[in-house]
Amino acid sequence: MRDEAELIAAATGGDPEAFDELVRIKREQVVRAAYQVTGELEDARDVAQRVFLRLWKILERYDPARRFDTWLYRITVNAAIDHIRSRGPRGVMQPLPDDPSLVRDPDEEPVPEAERAMDLSQLQQAFMRLAEGLAPKQRAVFVLKEIEGLETAEVARILEVRESTVRNHLLQARRALRSAFEREYPSLIPKRRS
Numbered sequence: 001m002r003d004e005a006e007l008i009a010a011a012t013g014g015d016p017e018a019f020d021e022l023v024r025i026k027r028e029q030v031v032r033a034a035y036q037v038t039g040e041l042e043d044a045r046d047v048a049q050r051v052f053l054r055l056w057k058i059l060e061r062y063d064p065a066r067r068f069d070t071w072l073y074r075i076t077v078n079a080a081i082d083h084i085r086s087r088g089p090r091g092v093m094q095p096l097p098d099d100p101s102l103v104r105d106p107d108e109e110p111v112p113e114a115e116r117a118m119d120l121s122q123l124q125q126a127f128m129r130l131a132e133g134l135a136p137k138q139r140a141v142f143v144l145k146e147i148e149g150l151e152t153a154e155v156a157r158i159l160e161v162r163e164s165t166v167r168n169h170l171l172q173a174r175r176a177l178r179s180a181f182e183r184e185y186p187s188l189i190p191k192r193r194s
Helices: 006-011 016-038 041-061 069-089 113-131 135-145 152-157 162-184
Strands: none
Touching: 006 016, 006 041, 016 041, 016 069, 016 135, 041 069, 069 135, 069 152, 113 162, 135 152, 135 162, 152 162
16 A cells, blocks of 8 residues: 555656545545535535535645645635635534433533533534524634644645634634623533532
8 A cells, every 4th residue: 555645746747646645535534614604514515526626626726835735725625715705604613403302511520421422412412503503714714723633734724724824713713602601602602610
């Protein structure tokens, strides 16, 4: 099996088998990033398909002196933002269950792992619902920085903006999300210790 650099080089040279292997390696990463921006799995799959079609067409433009993943994130995030803009406003992505007993009080005793996983799932659903209110660039910055764990400089390269713009979008996204969580899901906000 060839390593990633060899696959990229071979795919750039027009080797369809190398490109297929590269797609298999990168598919989950692309779908995950697209999902975090679009909020819908089917949309994320559509975006990923368009990303790989585009990648096949423009792969010869890739500069091997730069990180491939940064370039791929840029293509993915831009495609996901374009997708959000093209679909126009839509309703709530994934509403939380109406049963208030499903939301745990943070002052209760520690919870078993299964319940903790359920709390994480609820938090993710709440985030996906509230993140739809963010501007596409704010959402993209938040996802890349806070969820994907990328450095500010790399997010700036992906989105082709200055690092200060990344920090500004991140600050605005955090404020908007915190305010929305406090308003709509106060039980999911950890209580501050005095």
